[in-house]
Amino acid sequence: MTDVLPRPLDVLPAAAPQLPDILPPVKPRKGLWGFMLRHPTLAIGAVLLAIVVVLAVFAPLLGTVDPTALAPAKRTREPSALYWFGTDAFGRDIYSRVLYGLRVSLLVGFLTAILASVAGLLIGIVSGYVRALDAIVMRMMDGLMSIPPILLAVALMALTRASVENVIMAITIAEIPRVSRLVRGVVLSLREQPYVDGAIAAGSTTTRVIFKHILPNTVAPLTVQATYICGSAMITESILSFIGAGTPPIIPSLGNIMADGRTLWQVKPYIILFPAIFLSITVLAVNLLGDGLRDALDPRLAKRI
Numbered sequence: 001m002t003d004v005l006p007r008p009l010d011v012l013p014a015a016a017p018q019l020p021d022i023l024p025p026v027k028p029r030k031g032l033w034g035f036m037l038r039h040p041t042l043a044i045g046a047v048l049l050a051i052v053v054v055l056a057v058f059a060p061l062l063g064t065v066d067p068t069a070l071a072p073a074k075r076t077r078e079p080s081a082l083y084w085f086g087t088d089a090f091g092r093d094i095y096s097r098v099l100y101g102l103r104v105s106l107l108v109g110f111l112t113a114i115l116a117s118v119a120g121l122l123i124g125i126v127s128g129y130v131r132a133l134d135a136i137v138m139r140m141m142d143g144l145m146s147i148p149p150i151l152l153a154v155a156l157m158a159l160t161r162a163s164v165e166n167v168i169m170a171i172t173i174a175e176i177p178r179v180s181r182l183v184r185g186v187v188l189s190l191r192e193q194p195y196v197d198g199a200i201a202a203g204s205t206t207t208r209v210i211f212k213h214i215l216p217n218t219v220a221p222l223t224v225q226a227t228y229i230c231g232s233a234m235i236t237e238s239i240l241s242f243i244g245a246g247t248p249p250i251i252p253s254l255g256n257i258m259a260d261g262r263t264l265w266q267v268k269p270y271i272i273l274f275p276a277i278f279l280s281i282t283v284l285a286v287n288l289l290g291d292g293l294r295d296a297l298d299p300r301l302a303k304r305i
Contacts, residue, residue: 042292048285120179128187227290
């Protein structure tokens with residue numbers, strides 16, 4: 001008896017449908033909405049900061065009364081429909097004072113970040129690119145960095161009169177060493193790159209090399225550092241005002257508001273609670289913005305959708 005071998009078609013299953021080897025690429029969302037989806041931290045921080053800025057800018061319209069107006073007959077009123085955040089020990093409306101206090105915090109934070117970034121950028125570029133000045137300049141910066149920023153700011157304020165301008169200068173001087181060291185580290189790595197050596201070999205002047213090859217590559221890390229300086233300056237200003245070494249008591253700032261309520265903390269906690277909440281939200285918004293900028297400007301950390 002002869003064995004009947006099955007034909008190949010009898011034993012092989014039907015061929016499965018072949019999938020395409022290359023799937024069509026997913027097109028990333030474009031525009032502002034797509035950018036926000038790719039960088040949610042940056043979007044959240046920007047929205048929160050924009051709300052705070054609007055409240056501060058339109059404080060004269062959003063405030064209920066003059067933040068410096070004294071009303072002893074209305075002192076320590078609880079939060080109500082008439083006084084949203086209550087009143088302090090002098091009868092001043094805390095809601096209006098918080099709105100104007102945001103102005104001081106944002107002014108100190110933004111100006112400190114700008115001034116410290118510009119000064120630190122100049123010092124860092126000179127120290128990182130000019131080898132003969134590196135040791136001298138960095139030892140000076142190390143000496144300033146050995147002092148905690150808040151103590152250095154307190155010492156500088158003790159030598160001057162209380163004012164917003166002096167607070168900004170004191171905090172700026174305390175923040176410059178950190179910016180300069182960051183820029184110096186970036187410059188030290190950039191000046192060893194082949195394209196910098198090529199530019200020097202091609203006859204480019206020092207000024208051209210710095211402005212064309214060095215300076216543009218320091219913008220991203222410097223921008224991120226500036227946001228952290230802004231948030232740190234707001235906290236430092238509040239600490240200085242809280243201990244009486246910052247802005248004058250007549251100027252409504254978040255630190256002054258909390259300082260006025262520290263003696264009544266146990267019985268009237270809202271005097272400190274509301275300015276502390278707004279200070280926390282503002283600093284959180286700035287820090288979220290900084291984290292988002294770090295992710296957006298660094299291609300190794302950027303999120304792709």
